Amino acid sequence: MADKKSDIQEKVKRQGEIVRKLKAEKADIEKITQEVNKLLELKSQLGDEAPQKFTLKTPKGTRDYGPQQMAVRNRVLEKIITVFKRHGAETIDTPVFELKEVLTGKYGEDSKLIYDLADQGGEILSLRYDLTVPFARYLAMNKISNVKRYQIAKVYRRDNPAMTKGRYREFYQCDFDIAGQYDPMIPDAECVRVAVEILSSLDIGNFMVKVNHRRLLDGLFEACGIPSQSFRTACSSVDKLDKSPWEEVRAEMVGEKQLNPDAVDKVGEYVRLHGDAELADKLIADPKFDVTYLFPGETPNHVENSTDGPVSVGSVAGGGRYDNLVGMFDSKGKQVPCVGISIGVERIFSILEAKLANEKANSALLRTTEIEAYVASAQKNLLPERMKLCRELWDAGVKVETSYKQNPKLLAQLQYCEERGIPFALVLGEAEIAQGVVKLREVSSRKEEDIPRANLAEEIRKRLQS
Amino acid sequence: MADKKSDIQEKVKRQGEIVRKLKAEKADIEKITQEVNKLLELKSQLGDEAPQKFTLKTPKGTRDYGPQQMAVRNRVLEKIITVFKRHGAETIDTPVFELKEVLTGKYGEDSKLIYDLADQGGEILSLRYDLTVPFARYLAMNKISNVKRYQIAKVYRRDNPAMTKGRYREFYQCDFDIAGQYDPMIPDAECVRVAVEILSSLDIGNFMVKVNHRRLLDGLFEACGIPSQSFRTACSSVDKLDKSPWEEVRAEMVGEKQLNPDAVDKVGEYVRLHGDAELADKLIADPKFDVTYLFPGETPNHVENSTDGPVSVGSVAGGGRYDNLVGMFDSKGKQVPCVGISIGVERIFSILEAKLANEKANSALLRTTEIEAYVASAQKNLLPERMKLCRELWDAGVKVETSYKQNPKLLAQLQYCEERGIPFALVLGEAEIAQGVVKLREVSSRKEEDIPRANLAEEIRKRLQS
Numbered sequence: 001m002a003d004k005k006s007d008i009q010e011k012v013k014r015q016g017e018i019v020r021k022l023k024a025e026k027a028d029i030e031k032i033t034q035e036v037n038k039l040l041e042l043k044s045q046l047g048d049e050a051p052q053k054f055t056l057k058t059p060k061g062t063r064d065y066g067p068q069q070m071a072v073r074n075r076v077l078e079k080i081i082t083v084f085k086r087h088g089a090e091t092i093d094t095p096v097f098e099l100k101e102v103l104t105g106k107y108g109e110d111s112k113l114i115y116d117l118a119d120q121g122g123e124i125l126s127l128r129y130d131l132t133v134p135f136a137r138y139l140a141m142n143k144i145s146n147v148k149r150y151q152i153a154k155v156y157r158r159d160n161p162a163m164t165k166g167r168y169r170e171f172y173q174c175d176f177d178i179a180g181q182y183d184p185m186i187p188d189a190e191c192v193r194v195a196v197e198i199l200s201s202l203d204i205g206n207f208m209v210k211v212n213h214r215r216l217l218d219g220l221f222e223a224c225g226i227p228s229q230s231f232r233t234a235c236s237s238v239d240k241l242d243k244s245p246w247e248e249v250r251a252e253m254v255g256e257k258q259l260n261p262d263a264v265d266k267v268g269e270y271v272r273l274h275g276d277a278e279l280a281d282k283l284i285a286d287p288k289f290d291v292t293y294l295f296p297g298e299t300p301n302h303v304e305n306s307t308d309g310p311v312s313v314g315s316v317a318g319g320g321r322y323d324n325l326v327g328m329f330d331s332k333g334k335q336v337p338c339v340g341i342s343i344g345v346e347r348i349f350s351i352l353e354a355k356l357a358n359e360k361a362n363s364a365l366l367r368t369t370e371i372e373a374y375v376a377s378a379q380k381n382l383l384p385e386r387m388k389l390c391r392e393l394w395d396a397g398v399k400v401e402t403s404y405k406q407n408p409k410l411l412a413q414l415q416y417c418e419e420r421g422i423p424f425a426l427v428l429g430e431a432e433i434a435q436g437v438v439k440l441r442e443v444s445s446r447k448e449e450d451i452p453r454a455n456l457a458e459e460i461r462k463r464l465q466s
Numbered sequence: 467m468a469d470k471k472s473d474i475q476e477k478v479k480r481q482g483e484i485v486r487k488l489k490a491e492k493a494d495i496e497k498i499t500q501e502v503n504k505l506l507e508l509k510s511q512l513g514d515e516a517p518q519k520f521t522l523k524t525p526k527g528t529r530d531y532g533p534q535q536m537a538v539r540n541r542v543l544e545k546i547i548t549v550f551k552r553h554g555a556e557t558i559d560t561p562v563f564e565l566k567e568v569l570t571g572k573y574g575e576d577s578k579l580i581y582d583l584a585d586q587g588g589e590i591l592s593l594r595y596d597l598t599v600p601f602a603r604y605l606a607m608n609k610i611s612n613v614k615r616y617q618i619a620k621v622y623r624r625d626n627p628a629m630t631k632g633r634y635r636e637f638y639q640c641d642f643d644i645a646g647q648y649d650p651m652i653p654d655a656e657c658v659r660v661a662v663e664i665l666s667s668l669d670i671g672n673f674m675v676k677v678n679h680r681r682l683l684d685g686l687f688e689a690c691g692i693p694s695q696s697f698r699t700a701c702s703s704v705d706k707l708d709k710s711p712w713e714e715v716r717a718e719m720v721g722e723k724q725l726n727p728d729a730v731d732k733v734g735e736y737v738r739l740h741g742d743a744e745l746a747d748k749l750i751a752d753p754k755f756d757v758t759y760l761f762p763g764e765t766p767n768h769v770e771n772s773t774d775g776p777v778s779v780g781s782v783a784g785g786g787r788y789d790n791l792v793g794m795f796d797s798k799g800k801q802v803p804c805v806g807i808s809i810g811v812e813r814i815f816s817i818l819e820a821k822l823a824n825e826k827a828n829s830a831l832l833r834t835t836e837i838e839a840y841v842a843s844a845q846k847n848l849l850p851e852r853m854k855l856c857r858e859l860w861d862a863g864v865k866v867e868t869s870y871k872q873n874p875k876l877l878a879q880l881q882y883c884e885e886r887g888i889p890f891a892l893v894l895g896e897a898e899i900a901q902g903v904v905k906l907r908e909v910s911s912r913k914e915e916d917i918p919r920a921n922l923a924e925e926i927r928k929r930l931q932s
Binding site: 024026033036037039040041043055056057058059060062063064065066067070073074085086087088089090091092093094095096097098099101102115116117118119120122123125127137138140141142147148149154156158170178180182183186187189190193197218228229231323324327329331332333334335368369370371383387391394397398399400401404405406 | 490491492499502503505506507509521522523524525526528529530531532533536539540551552553554555556557558559560561562563564565567568581582583584585586588589591593603604606607608613614615620622624636644646648649652653655656659663684694695697789790793795796797798799800801834835836837849853857860863864865866867870871872
């Protein structure tokens, strides 16, 4: 074994000399490449000791998006942006990192999940953990007291990733926030509406919207007879209903927290309704509550949890008010009340990628380019002519490409069009060039027709529209 | 001074107690906020010792983009993407950070400009320095031997920023690359064409394309009588022509580098032509060179340097071949030859922002939202009606908004429309509601017309088109 390794090391040494000699002689580049490849092959046999050994992976909790995944992703983001724009949001962008002190003290015990940059001299920086804190810093820094803005960008959390469920360390947030002092609940209602429009437009199946409001919950506690000094602790118990059954929550409230069992049971009657239309009706009918519904017809009949369909992914959106955050950045503590929602698209990508994989088995090609026509040639030595035609069509705004080979085979060119779903092939030969025409081939039907070159761009556009 | 400080500290303490008491009592939130603000005001008087003192800035060499800047930026990026798509490029995305070892050894002495992440346990990571190395890693990792891809994303360099000139530590690169073994110069020529199309479409004034090729330069050296072992050193001298006059470069070549003065003077005849059409003609006419021009008509009459106009910004694009990079990531050293171009948009943003500032003085409003109509009301207590109308129009896909106030003044609502360039105001009053109509007001002309509510969305769309 040791002998064999030293043999290879000797070979590597000799091959290295060959390469160096060729380079010094300015030898033909193909020859050099050939010898370099031999050298690398030898080195790779050395296993762990090979200096060129790389870990070919993306960092833990991150992923590349290939062309197909980008096509899915861009479709989702475009739909989300359409909704944000329909509601008149402006957009801003902030750096991927912030001064560490900007993030400090904003995330409680989740602070341990923040990625810090190395201290390389100069400022101490951290990657953004969400888009909300940078937005608040932006508002305070620019003394902006009202704005409706959306922002779509990646955020970073050193969490334990569960990538099959769409949980990553680098992931997108799509945020819509309304900053400003307005009449109560009006911006809040629009945020819920925006979430519903987005989730409805995304074709991800059923979802449920859970609406809550601290004051509503406090009012409910009060009506049920929980004393005001126990609101906070009662709230933290009720929060556990997402994960635990009512019985456990009740036991904690009456046991550990020593709340009145009758009052707790009354609370149980409401919170177990889980925010469906029944609760809305009950609250409206109940004389103890004064509830005004905004954006009428938008009763909370759905938001936030996909519970059936091919993939169930849990929460895909969340939001709420943060009225004190901007003031933390203002030297005089000037407050700018804010409310917003955040859509987590990675989980939506997971759903749609799973759907796509299902559909693909049946049929449809997901195109990853928008090429409208492919310039092909039936004969040799027509590269300059192919390029000339490309140039004419690019100038006319048509999306075209041609082979990068000097003399590609016609069959290979036509196959490429079929594989890639390119609608038209434009076949050029000596005869067509002489007559000033191009053979326009509809790839799906294989029908061909000669088109005068001057009309070509218009003809392609016309056919694409119909 | 010391006395005064202790006075304030005493006041802070007392005010703190007031706030805590109110919170414990669950007092009215407005009351609490008022007292918290008093407390923060007091604390701010303590100066440096105030715990809430933040540095309100973005990290060195970075910037926020406000809504106006985003409008400029998105317009630029859309034009660039249009060109990339016209040439059939797919798009991919890679994480903002890579394993440090992926970047190591790829950037020579520029490696010191790489941002490292802190070692918080786990992998050692660095922020990407460009998009080329991650792209090569992606190709090798997925064993992709040919692809035409574009990628638009931010990269990070701990350089000395010159932000007024559009040089940042966080900045966009817009890359177009062709990977694959093809016939020589064909993908290269398309990259030049793509750069020209982009710079032509961006309305940034004149620019110059400098085309070079190592083999062309080597051929030129050979033809001029420079010995082959001196090609590399001659090349590094000629590279300095960007910054130094020919006389200095010549002095270095014949002095320090001891090259034959006659040969150097011959080189000087060519390289001082600076890549204009004259050089192209000279090379074509010169029997020593065998130059084939691709994408005919695309003689290098322009690329890469904006030299006149209101702002001159130097290089805005660059590119070239990197045939050995992918092989560095492949365990067997398998090569994938690549060529690409990179557009630096920050400098283009600088030009366009300067232009915009000029134009703004004269006229035109740069809209930062796409709102088509604003739902206004002439009377009190119509919030639910305004919201209902918004909902109808959102459902019909119309981009509308309404005031977040319960009872906004009509004049304020109409002024908002004028300031924001919203085309239509939709005025609702008791009378309109009773008649099932909406008063459609064209904001620019102030002409008003009653429109039946059922036709409203269509009427807005029709008017926007004409």
